[in-house]
Amino acid sequence: MATNIGMMDGAYFVGRNEILTWINATLELNLSRIEEAASGAVQCQMMDMTHPGVVPMHKVNFDAKSEYDMIQNYKLLQEVFTKLKLEKHIEVNRLVKGRPLDNLEFLQWLKRYCDSINGGITNENYNPVERRCKGGKERNSKGSQKVTKSLHVNNAANFGSSNGTKQGKVGGSMSDGAYSTSSIQALTDQIADLKLSVDHLEKERDFYFAKLRDIEILCQSPELENLPVAAAFKKILYAADAKESALPEAQELLTIAKDAGTTEDETET
Structure with a gap:
């Protein structure tokens, strides 16, 4: 539910x-x-x-x-x-x-x-x-x-006259030097839709940014900041080049840390 x-x-x-x-x-x-x-x-x-x-x-x-x-x-x-x-x-x-x-x-x-x-x-x-x-x-x-009527028909009725009266065409046509009422309404609806889309995108951005910030704070904690996995996360979080993924470098850090750990175990043995 x-x-x-x-x-x-x-x-x-x-x-x-x-x-x-x-x-x-x-x-x-x-x-x-x-x-x-x-x-x-x-x-x-x-x-x-x-x-x-x-x-x-x-x-x-x-x-x-x-x-x-x-x-x-x-x-x-x-x-x-x-x-x-x-x-x-x-x-x-x-x-x-x-x-x-x-x-x-x-x-x-x-x-x-x-x-x-x-x-x-x-x-x-x-x-x-x-x-x-x-x-x-x-x-x-x-x-x-x-x-x-379907939404398509209702929208069509908003853009033109049902009784044959001439109206300005949607899409920028002018009537007596001014946009027709239907054109203005259409543009207003488009602006409203764009604003809603922007608002949704901003919420999505803030949502994921908050998650990344939580990961950053966790990686900076004394218990984790010196661990290889924390270093790998930071490598991705702080990558400056937006075109190239920092994942290979992060994976390399983990591989080096793993190999170093294996060597230490063999030495102790």
């Missing part, structure tokens, strides 16, 4: 579009941005689908706009986690701010968890629209619309 998964787990490399497609198809919503799930209502209903009857849907506010109302949804979600004995802490103060990366990471974890429970198979007997109606306010007027 995926309750505590590391930041380098494949779950955290699932893209924004895939997460949105999963939410929209599963709950029959029409979200276009990750931030639209910041209220916590979507997460509550995902848990309701995964564990029928555990979430008191009548308490979920799908129309939550203020941070106070959003926090109430997350409190409800945390109670559900506690009831299910899930050791997952919810960063409520960060999620309600609507920042894309924070909300994406939580939804990535949620998808991994739901998939671990039902194998990624949607409960065919679950009616998301009916459950939201029983829960009270709908999130918005689009919330009850069933998503029948």
Whole structure:
């Protein structure tokens, strides 16, 4: 069961579009941005689908706009986690701010968890629209619309006009000296995706750097710093040439140390 998964787990490399497609198809919503799930209502209903009857849907506010109302949804979600004995802490103060990366990471974890429970198979007997109606306010007027178009079709609709009205073409075409609304939106989405990619790369870099730093500290400890294996590790850690691997030199140090140890044993004998 995926309750505590590391930041380098494949779950955290699932893209924004895939997460949105999963939410929209599963709950029959029409979200276009990750931030639209910041209220916590979507997460509550995902848990309701995964564990029928555990979430008191009548308490979920799908129309939550203020941070106070959003926090109430997350409190409800945390109670559900506690009831299910899930050791997952919810960063409520960060999620309600609507920042894309924070909300994406939580939804990535949620998808991994739901998939671990039902194998990624949607409960065919679950009616998301009916459950939201029983829960009270709908999130918005689009919330009850069933998503029948693929992500490709939805994206195409965003880039052009469905009624034949002429629009500026995506990719830099100009209309009256300015980018069309669809072009600006497309570029904005690209920037958001690039920012998420950079954030993930920075986290991965920091993750591995921290491991290397731990190894360095260990090698500098009095118990290990004079051992051949510590010298070999340092040879790799402090290698200045990024193009050539320091592994052969490190292995040579170990071989020399081993041969020296063998010679000493023979002499003593």
